[in-house]
Amino acid sequence: MRKFATTVVCAAAMLGTTSANAETLTAGxxxxxxxxxxxxxxxxxxxxxxAMRAIAEEQGMDVEFKDLPWPSLIPALAKGKIxxxxxxxxxxxxxxxxxxxxxxxxxxxxxxxxxxxxNLNVVTALCCGQTVGAQGGSTQFTWIEENLxxxxxxxxxxxxxxxxxxxxxxxxxxxxSVVTSTDTAQTLISKGQPIKIVGTIQQNQPQxxxxxxxxxxxxxxKINKGIMAIYNSxxxxxxxxxxxxxxxxxxxxxxxxxxxxxxxKPIPGYSN
Amino acid sequence: xxxxxxxxxxxxxxxxxxxxxxxxxxxxxxxxxLGLTIALIEVYGHWSLRFLCTVFERVFRGIPAxxxxxxxxxxxxxxxxxTSFMAAVTALGLRSTAYQSQIFRGAIQxxxxxxxxxxxxxxxxxxxxxxxxxxxxALRHAIxxxxxxxxxxxxxxxxxxVIGVVELTRQGKYIIxxxxxxxxxxxxxxxxxxxxxxxxxxxxLYRFERAVTVPGFERRAS
Numbered sequence: 263m264r265k266f267a268t269t270v271v272c273a274a275a276m277l278g279t280t281s282a283n284a285e286t287l288t289a290g291x292x293x294x295x296x297x298x299x300x301x302x303x304x305x306x307x308x309x310x311x312x313a314m315r316a317i318a319e320e321q322g323m324d325v326e327f328k329d330l331p332w333p334s335l336i337p338a339l340a341k342g343k344i345x346x347x348x349x350x351x352x353x354x355x356x357x358x359x360x361x362x363x364x365x366x367x368x369x370x371x372x373x374x375x376x377x378x379x380x381n382l383n384v385v386t387a388l389c390c391g392q393t394v395g396a397q398g399g400s401t402q403f404t405w406i407e408e409n410l411x412x413x414x415x416x417x418x419x420x421x422x423x424x425x426x427x428x429x430x431x432x433x434x435x436x437x438x439s440v441v442t443s444t445d446t447a448q449t450l451i452s453k454g455q456p457i458k459i460v461g462t463i464q465q466n467q468p469q470x471x472x473x474x475x476x477x478x479x480x481x482x483x484k485i486n487k488g489i490m491a492i493y494n495s496x497x498x499x500x501x502x503x504x505x506x507x508x509x510x511x512x513x514x515x516x517x518x519x520x521x522x523x524x525x526x527k528p529i530p531g532y533s534n
Numbered sequence: 535x536x537x538x539x540x541x542x543x544x545x546x547x548x549x550x551x552x553x554x555x556x557x558x559x560x561x562x563x564x565x566x567x568l569g570l571t572i573a574l575i576e577v578y579g580h581w582s583l584r585f586l587c588t589v590f591e592r593v594f595r596g597i598p599a600x601x602x603x604x605x606x607x608x609x610x611x612x613x614x615x616x617t618s619f620m621a622a623v624t625a626l627g628l629r630s631t632a633y634q635s636q637i638f639r640g641a642i643q644x645x646x647x648x649x650x651x652x653x654x655x656x657x658x659x660x661x662x663x664x665x666x667x668x669x670x671x672a673l674r675h676a677i678x679x680x681x682x683x684x685x686x687x688x689x690x691x692x693x694x695x696v697i698g699v700v701e702l703t704r705q706g707k708y709i710i711x712x713x714x715x716x717x718x719x720x721x722x723x724x725x726x727x728x729x730x731x732x733x734x735x736x737x738x739l740y741r742f743e744r745a746v747t748v749p750g751f752e753r754r755a756s
Contacts, residue, residue: 294711301708304546328618330698338698341608426710430717453714 286324287481289314290344293329294424296449297505298350301329310348312501313367314471317488332424333399336360339474346481347472350445352401355521362477362524364485365515365532366468367498372402373447374461375440377432384461387439393418395428395437401467402441429455443467448506468517482524483531489514490532536716540723543709550705551727554691557622557701561687564627569634576635577642578664587635594632599690602629607697618698626694630687637683641676642668671751677743684735689728702727 291299291310299308306327318325327348330338339347340360352370353363376382388394388410396402398421410417420437422428428440429450439460442450447459471489473481492498493514502511515532518525527533540547572587579587594602606625607618616624645668653663695704706724710717 294707296711296714300712301546302712303542304549307712328698329700329704331696334696334698337608341612343607343611424711426714427717430715450714455715 286326287318287346288344289325289327289346289348290330290335290338291327291348292332292335293327294426295332295349295446297445299327299348309501309505310350310471312504313489313492313498314346314348316492316497316501317485320491321484321488323484332397339472342474342478345473345479346485350443350469351472352443353468353470353519353522354401354404355519357472358519358522358524359475361472361475362482363522364471364473364482365489365525365529366470366518367489367493367514367516368469369512369516370443370445370467370469371465372405372441372463372467373444373459374463375429375432375442375447375450375457376438376460378456378458380438380458380460382438382460387460388441389415389417391416391418392438393420393436395420395422395431395440396442397422397424397428401465402443405463405465406441425450429457432457445506466517468519477524477530480530486529486531536713536719539709539713539716540720543705546705546708547702547723547727550700550702551731553619553699554688554701555731557619557626557691557694557699558684558688560623561627561630561691562684564623565630565634565683565687568628568631570638572631572635573638573642574664576639578660591632591635594629595636597629599626599629600693600696602626603693603697618694621697622691622694622699626687626690629690630683633683633686634680637676637679638672640679641672644675645671671748674743674746674748674751677739677746681736681739684739685732688732688735692728 291306291308293299293301293306295308297308298310299306301307311327314325314327328338328344330344335344335347335349336357338344347361350368350370351357353366357363374384374387376387380387382392386392394406394410394417396406396419403419403421406417406419411419420428420431422431425440425442425446428437428442431437432440433456440457441463444462450457451459471485473479473485489498492501498514499511502509524530572591575583575587576591597605602625603622606616607621610616610624611621649667650660650663653667654660658666691701692703694701695707702724706720709720
């Protein structure tokens with residue numbers, strides 16, 4: 263009887279989580295990455311979440327979100343576990359090889375963070391025996407590695423699962439500085455972390471959504487059209503200001519690097 | 535302030551705990567069913583079947599749980615459509631099968647072989663003797679070591695977030711990321727919840743073990 267009861271619970275649990283509907287777009291997010299995607303009060307929130315919902319509505323699609331840890335997102339997209347990757351995803355040459363980017367909808371620079379009471383400045387925070395932290399596998403991580411660690415500046419680098427833990431480590435003194443994107447830096451500060459920005463590394467780093475390499479489900483055209491539609495209607499600006507009050511809205515598309523295949527004309531849903 | 539947030543978020547943490555417990559129940563059930571089968575084969579089966587079972591058990595005991603989860607989610611689901619939850623049940627369930635098979639094998643072998651011979655000499659078939667003489671004792675012997683398996687699998691469910699199962703640890707992570715801090719407090723609360731469930735389960739299993747003990751056949755000095 264006990265076994266039977268457990269079997270029923272098991273079967274119910276499995277059915278409950280089976281929702282593979284062919285009509286519904288599965289959008290992969292890392293729901294621990296504010297202001298782009300996070301969970302608060304049991305609900306998905308963030309710029310990428312709200313924008314994706316608006317795009318889906320505009321294009322007459324249903325969307326459901328699937329939360330996966332950041333290092334799993336790109337493999338999950340490559341494997342087709344998710345249809346689209348929706349987060350503050352930076353456009354990079356390496357990523358362009360394994361996925362197709364939508365037109366870029368945002369641009370970021372990187373900020374150098376230290377603790378509030380630190381005497382380090384933009385130069386001393388990134389050289390001469392300092393330990394610098396970044397999220398493992400992020401563009402900041404690669405930047406530090408290529409420009410500081412490999413350039414014999416005496417910098418030691420540590421990778422973290424996310425920026426909250428990197429900042430916690432900096433507060434306990436195990437890190438001297440942290441390099442992260444402007445969005446993340448401002449979110450950390452606005453939530454009351456005792457840290458400050460000592461310098462900005464101008465990157466003009468474009469960010470975009472991504473679909474599977476080769477766009478097998480022909481989503482890019484819909485996504486690009488949807489992005490332009492919510493941008494032109496002012497919805498995008500509203501969403502941005504909901505999460506980053508006062509931020510200056512950039513013109514979409516932002517910088518389109520020429521190493522991205524999916525930016526070669528004609529760009530589906532955007533230009534001929 | 536953080537305590538208010540944790541209090542407000544408690545329903546979500548509890549929901550995460552319930553997902554963890556569902557995962558635990560399913561994987562333990564897979565482990566009991568298959569583990570007991572493998573144990574019986576390893577003790578009484580034909581040598582070729584015994585060999586296969588041993589290979590299975592060595593493989594699944596020799597691979598870290600996280601790697602198994604990733605292998606099943608990214609590999610096996612190419613052939614069989616599976617949700618994250620089902621992939622986690624399968625990966626952790628088969629791993630638990632390997633461990634549980636050794637618990638049950640040891641328990642079966644701890645019943646003196648003379649009993650089987652005696653039962654057969656009284657006219658019982660081997661299958662009946664195993665079912666009615668050996669197993670009732672062996673299963674009682676297995677409860678003690680099985681308690682460890684319960685504890686260790688409860689803790690292993692916290693790894694399932696790597697393939698997208700939103701269980702207790704992940705719910706904790708949500709609070710940390712939406713408040714951008716409070717790592718220690720939130721994970722402290724999460725740790726306490728695991729600890730309580732762990733102790734409660736152990737306490738229940740001890741009670742169960744005592745309730746089903748046959749006088750004269752106790753194994754635990756109490």
